Amino acid sequence: MPPQTTALSFDDALRRLDAAPLIPGPPLVDTIRGLGANNAAYFRTSVEGGLELQQIPEELDRLANDLLTRFGDRPVRYLEIGVGSCATLIFLSRLWARHGITALLAAVDNLDYQRRGLVASQQMRIDWCIEHLGLEFADLDTRTPDFQRWLTGRQFDVILVDGDHTFAGCLWDTVTCAGALAPDGILVLHDVTSKACPGVGEVFAVAQSVAGAAHMFSAADTCGIGVLEGLADHPELIRAALSASLHRVDRLEHRAAELTELTASVRAVITRALPRALKERRARRASA
Ligand SMILES: C[S@@+](CC[C@H](N)C(=O)[O-])C[C@H]1O[C@@H](n2cnc3c(N)ncnc32)[C@H](O)[C@@H]1O
Structure with a gap:
């Protein structure tokens, strides 16, 4: 028999969050489990609703520990x-606040879900987040030039990439967002071990191959959190992204829609890489 689930309101979930000590470890796993999930069975908890978390409790606890450290x-x-x-945003903002850390919160979503x-x-x-947490929200699709304009000139210490879960979409978000990382900022990918979206795990592998360091928190084959260090402004990331995309093209020969999406993403990656390549070439010529 499947485990019995109970339903929770958003306000009750917030009360639970505010009453808990929020110190990483087994009690935090229990707290997270009690906050309510978007799909209790999928996210390995027994409470539906509440915050509508889309996280495996053990994985979020380990991310919390990593971020606080x-x-x-x-x-x-x-x-x-x-x-x-x-x-996740509400959880992290409460976690940081509880530990006396000031957090400036921004989010981008095209409201597709x-x-x-x-x-x-x-x-x-x-x-609610705009009103209560001071969230800066942009209703944008990350595949558009508007998103790139929004990102220009901004810098972040932590970027969680959890939008488009296809290989092409996640690769594009990863490459684009890496350009907005602070020098010691981290990029976090969600769903790196999820069987439902293997493309995200492939992107994690690509980014991992050039990252300074990578950590994976995985307690289930439905999510998995990957933390990447040293990706800020990393020229090798774009080269690795292009070569992984080309490698993938062979496997997509007969899947026209995916191939089209990948081609658009690769074109976008090249467009993004071009200014730096031209600048480097100009510098080489000048010094010669
Ligand atoms: C899995 S949900 C994110 C869950 C959330 N990070 C959390 O931890 O609770 C994916 C979100 O990405 C958004 N999304 C999907 N494709 C997108 C795109 N191309 N640009 C912006 N947002 C996108 C969807 O609307 C959806 O809200």
């Missing part, structure tokens, strides 16, 4: 690509 004594500029019902009925109250939660 890194940013114990300085402010954090946080960007989330793809917020869903804002559950709301349109497709995959999350119940996305816009309401975003509005």
